[in-house]
Amino acid sequence: MSLTEHRTTSAVSAALAKDRLGVPSVVFFVMSAAAPLLVTAGVVTTAYAVTGVTGVPLAYILLGAILGLFAVGFVTMSRYVVNAGAFYAYTAKGLGRPVGVATAWVALLAYNALVLGLYGIIGSAVEPLLGDWFGISPPWWLIALVFWALTGVLGLMRVDVNGKILAVLLLSEIAFVIVFDIAGFFHPAAATGFSPEVFNPGNFFAPGFGALLAICVASFSGFESSVVFAEETKNPKRTVPLATYLALAVITVLYTISSWAMIVPVGTDEIAEAAGEQGPGLLFGLAEQHLGSTISTIGSVLFATSIVAAMIAFHNTTSRYIFALGRENVLPAAFGRTHPRTGAPLLGSLSQSVLGLVAIVIYAIFSSDPLVEMFFTLGSFGGFGLLVLLTTTSVAVFAFFAKNPGLKNAWRTQIAPGIASVLLFCVLGLALINFDKILGVEPDSLLRWLLPALYLLGIGLGIAWAMFLRAKRSEIYANIGLGAQAAVRRSS
């Protein structure tokens, strides 16, 4: 379309509106990072195996409800936040800039842990396929390195998995999971298949439930990105909240039913053992039993693509996050540079790749079980960080509207964020109490306190850095939380 085309009401708005998004597109973008098969085959099985708790479906219902409540205040506040996709922008605005920087550093730790965790599971997805097709079984770290290289190169090329391919993958995964669920419900284990145990609130107090919440919350990560699209939607006031709730609802229902459908044919008494022995293979074994080997193989392939898509998505999200922090000088300005040819966040991408390589090498030398020690441990550690972020952000939403009364109705600005904050604190507490389970160490081990303390260290350093900026670099301090828009310096 040329600039000189005929004008109706507003040529500019009309031209820009052509690329605007509706609810389905936003839901798709949000869910693209969700990777349903990664969660069902990877997260759910390891959760059953490591924690020994049968209440995984309950954990998903609980988290879905809490996040739904959280989202009420979150989307309401997003309209007042410039850099709306990042949690630290909310905490900077609601609780002050030092808390904002602290949150940013917690997020860096958490997101990186989630990315690294994925290198621990890709082997278990690809190795069986290589065995079936070519009769080879390379070690997990070799497979991880291949996909590490792929992710790193694509990251530098700023290649996102094509939206249409992603949509096809996502829909295929969901279709496979639904078929698997239905088959599961038709083949219940004799004694304990439909045991009500999975929804028993007594699970809350089972040792290990907190660990469950930490790993399961990671399955939801990315839902907050819906607000990024506010500027690009046809009707932000309606599209963004609707898309957020819809994405949350779909994710919650899918994961609740799927984690239940896995237990039905195995039985509550045997799920932990079966999942421990077979890992992600449990799901594909059941699929083969009930649906035949063709469908099971399709599922295995989709499992691998699901992990790879998640790797690329997480890598790129984290690179952009690092880039935004570099742009506003919360990280050194060098992180705000881009690759001129591809527009990729250069150092954000490279630094993650270096970290990934280090992690793979360390785990290759020391670890016997990458699935539990790398994927589950780092995943839960990242999930725990995500809980810290969600809790702080929820409090920030409450505080922001308390400071600016009269902006919106009380339900959205005070009641929902208030309840969400209290519930998130409880979840966080439970996860902390169960950190020994997350790591698989004895309850009196020092390690269980050391890892959560890393987040405390991040918070401490973040606040210290903010204080330094306030004292020495006030123009940078003033723009904390603005992301790329920090380039536009406003003194107010």
Next chain:
Amino acid sequence: MRLHPRLTGLGLAAAIVGELMLAGWITIRLAAGQARLAPVGTPPGGVVSAPGTAPRGTVMVGAVGAVGVAPPADVVTRSALAHISAEPAHSLQTWLQFLARTAHADVAARMTEAGLLRRPPGRRLPRRARPQAPVDPNTALWPVGRLNLAIQRGQRLDTREALLLGLVVATTVARTVLWEPDSRHLSDSIATLPAPFRELIAQTKAAVGDAVISPR
């Protein structure tokens, strides 16, 4: 070397706005907390620069912008100016996004017409895969070369050169085209630009940053 299309579009959009500002057709004003483009001659809603500090060396205000003067001869800037005059309520960010959509094609067409660009010969590749090439590489490289020489020699840059420099930095290509991308002289030259130009550079940097962050 090929650059990222979205970032190139934003950089060229900013350059079109910059041309209009240099020629005194428009300026940047703050209204409703936003930076907006205002055709010169509209009553000020609060000027970005403090009065008196700004336009030394620029031809911004006054005679050129007076109502009734013939529009720019060049079709790209004329068309942009027509849009901006018709809908002055949009923010500068909106204008950058709007102009960025077509800036690359528009500017390429203008350069082809001016005899600066041509399609390379050969028919084996489809038109789109054959990027346009400069007719005379020396002419094409001259502005950046002159800029580099001026920086190296520590010469004072005029507004046009300093704006070009600022946009090169804002669009992240500084490390590719400048010999001394970390030079002190470079940041000083940008810092001494009149406020509206600095605002344009800052807004371009923000738009480029947002484009990098955007998952779309």
